[in-house]
Amino acid sequence: MSTPKSSGMSSVINVMRRELSGYFSTPVAWVFIVIFLVMSGVFTFYIGSFYERGMADLAPFFQFHPWLYLFLVPAIAMRLWAEERRSGTIELLLTLPLTTGQVVLGKFLAAWLFLGLSLMLTFPVWLTVNYLGNPDNGIIVAGYIGSWLMAGGFLAIGSCMSAVTRNQVVAFILSVVVCFGFLLSGLPMVMNVFTQWAPQALLDVIADFSFLAHFAAISKGVIDLRDLVYFVLVTAFWLMANTIVLEIKKAD
Amino acid sequence: MSLSKNFGGIVAVDRLSFSVGAGEVLGFLGPNGAGKSTTMKMLTGFLAPSGGTATINGHDIINDSLAARRIIGYLPEGAPSYGEMTVRNFLEFIARARGFKGREARRKAAAAIDRLNLESVPEQTIETLSKGFKRRVGLAQAILHDPQVLILDEPTDGLDPNQKHEVRSLIRDMSSEKIIVISTHMLEEVQALCNRAMIIADGRLLVDDTPAGLIARSRYHNAVTLVVEEPERVASILSEIPQARKVELREGELTVFPAEGARLFEVISDAVKEYGWSVSELRLEAGRLDEVFRQVTQGTVGK
Ligand SMILES: Nc1ncnc2c1ncn2[C@@H]1O[C@H](COP(=O)(O)OP(=O)(O)OP(=O)(O)O)[C@@H](O)[C@H]1O
Numbered sequence: 001m002s003t004p005k006s007s008g009m010s011s012v013i014n015v016m017r018r019e020l021s022g023y024f025s026t027p028v029a030w031v032f033i034v035i036f037l038v039m040s041g042v043f044t045f046y047i048g049s050f051y052e053r054g055m056a057d058l059a060p061f062f063q064f065h066p067w068l069y070l071f072l073v074p075a076i077a078m079r080l081w082a083e084e085r086r087s088g089t090i091e092l093l094l095t096l097p098l099t100t101g102q103v104v105l106g107k108f109l110a111a112w113l114f115l116g117l118s119l120m121l122t123f124p125v126w127l128t129v130n131y132l133g134n135p136d137n138g139i140i141v142a143g144y145i146g147s148w149l150m151a152g153g154f155l156a157i158g159s160c161m162s163a164v165t166r167n168q169v170v171a172f173i174l175s176v177v178v179c180f181g182f183l184l185s186g187l188p189m190v191m192n193v194f195t196q197w198a199p200q201a202l203l204d205v206i207a208d209f210s211f212l213a214h215f216a217a218i219s220k221g222v223i224d225l226r227d228l229v230y231f232v233l234v235t236a237f238w239l240m241a242n243t244i245v246l247e248i249k250k251a252d
Numbered sequence: 253m254s255l256s257k258n259f260g261g262i263v264a265v266d267r268l269s270f271s272v273g274a275g276e277v278l279g280f281l282g283p284n285g286a287g288k289s290t291t292m293k294m295l296t297g298f299l300a301p302s303g304g305t306a307t308i309n310g311h312d313i314i315n316d317s318l319a320a321r322r323i324i325g326y327l328p329e330g331a332p333s334y335g336e337m338t339v340r341n342f343l344e345f346i347a348r349a350r351g352f353k354g355r356e357a358r359r360k361a362a363a364a365i366d367r368l369n370l371e372s373v374p375e376q377t378i379e380t381l382s383k384g385f386k387r388r389v390g391l392a393q394a395i396l397h398d399p400q401v402l403i404l405d406e407p408t409d410g411l412d413p414n415q416k417h418e419v420r421s422l423i424r425d426m427s428s429e430k431i432i433v434i435s436t437h438m439l440e441e442v443q444a445l446c447n448r449a450m451i452i453a454d455g456r457l458l459v460d461d462t463p464a465g466l467i468a469r470s471r472y473h474n475a476v477t478l479v480v481e482e483p484e485r486v487a488s489i490l491s492e493i494p495q496a497r498k499v500e501l502r503e504g505e506l507t508v509f510p511a512e513g514a515r516l517f518e519v520i521s522d523a524v525k526e527y528g529w530s531v532s533e534l535r536l537e538a539g540r541l542d543e544v545f546r547q548v549t550q551g552t553v554g555k
């Protein structure tokens with residue numbers, strides 16, 4: 001009378017599928033996609049002076065992604081755990097024979113795929129640049145990959161913050177602040193705070209934590225393994241933190 | 253096992269200790285806030301105990317939680333489910349989470365829909381269902397994998413009398429080879445369903461007994477109630493007989509409580525014949541559970 005054991009990955013995929021179908025049965029997904037597309041259009045064509053630059057690349061498009069994600073990704077992430085708590089389904093989910101890690105990963109992957117889909121829907125920008133000129137499509141692909149990886153980093157932070165508090169607004173603000181820290185950690189403004197007293201080794205570490213620096217490298221078309229590994233590590237770190245936070249305070 | 257749980261300064265469950273065997277249907281009774289749900293949350297691995305642990309079929313709920321959860325079917329309080337999903341999709345999700353694949357998962361979901369009479373709504377989203385239907389979806393989810401251990405937090409809350417009856421017979425049908433723990437505020441449910449009842453208050457176990465044993469604690473146990481003309485006169489006569497400890501007159505009903513170990517019914521029916529009272533009702537009381545419940549739980553609350 002024993003029930004079958006499920007393998008780790010199929011449990012993750014099961015959670016991911018459920019979550020993903022949830023996105024499209026509420027207006028959240030559509031609203032997000034529309035806002036994302038409109039905003040990236042506005043940033044690219046007006047603020048980024050896409051036409052005036054007269055260059056056939058997507059630099060103005062990618063350049064604003066970190067700032068776009070800074071607010072949009074926490075908006076998607078804030079409901080990840082808060083919503084499960086509000087509806088009480090967290091009790092159902094975490095008493096199924098699934099590990100907390102599998103559930104965290106499944107929910108993360110669903111949101112990340114969703115962000116990937118939103119990103120893919122910006123393809124008219126890519127068509128436009130190909131119509132107008134002769135861009136290096138390799139660099140553009142690299143830009144998309146970098147952008148998606150960076151979104152994953154933001155998302156993992158947001159997911160963890162959503163597990164910290166059941167209040168969605170607080171979760172949103174916390175993740176914007178933490179994401180902001182990660183974005184800026186390499187800039188002079190932040191570095192100045194540390195240069196006075198911190199040892200060089202620490203300075204290098206902090207400078208190296210910057211999303212901007214790593215993303216800039218990738219979006220220039222230089223796919224350095226270290227940049228990829230950086231985003232994967234940041235994401236893994238925050239998902240692990242997310243798992244631990246949940247284990248400690250799933251019922252609060 | 254022995255379980256404790258504190259929330260900040262509140263002791264929700266205080267060294268609660270019991271064991272349940274296959275074939276037992278254990279009913280948790282207790283006033284609001286007694287710690288019934290908290291105990292269930294600990295058994296199902298949702299809450300970590302502040303102290304102590306428990307084993308479920310040899311699986312420790314802390315160190316071997318996954319294995320324990322695999323053999324448990326759990327209906328959390330309020331029967332939460334994903335409102336935006338259809339009943340069928342939801343149950344198939346649960347089936348896959350329980351390790352069933354593809355066609356097997358679909359078969360299990362369909363069987364659960366069948367068992368809880370959800371055939372009329374499988375393609376409806378759960379948020380559009382009435383409260384009773386939502387509860388049945390929650391039950392379907394809990395029994396889907398034919399678990400060895402069923403833990404149900406207020407399973408019949410919000411069901412109409414027919415569905416209550418259906419769910420009770422469903423639980424009874426499954427009870428022979430399973431361990432079933434339910435919590436309820438409906439005392440008649442304990443009598444109808446459970447072969448063991450525990451009364452909990454303030455996180456402590458007060459009584460652990462069979463429903464019959466509980467009823468026997470009632471002061472109404474073996475009392476005789478009669479409806480008769482001129483009750484005052486009858487009452488004064490009856491209070492004289494040695495087998496009667498006490499006579500109470502309430503809302504036209506006369507209740508005679510027996511002295512220790514006395515058999516009142518024969519004595520009173522003889523008296524009725526002898527005096528020729530015109531009696532419209534004469535019954536032997538089995539005992540009243542609600543009265544036992546109040547007596548047991550208010551004893552502690554009053555302190
Ligand atoms: N997350 C929590 N934080 C703080 N206190 C809690 C929490 N959950 C439960 N409690 C407290 O623990 C005690 C037991 O609650 P529990 O839900 O187990 O009661 P119950 O017996 O199920 O009551 P009911 O019959 O109303 O369902 C209550 O005093 C409750 O306020």
Ligand SMILES: [Mg+2]
Pocket residue numbers: 288289290329405
């Ligand atoms: Mg309860």
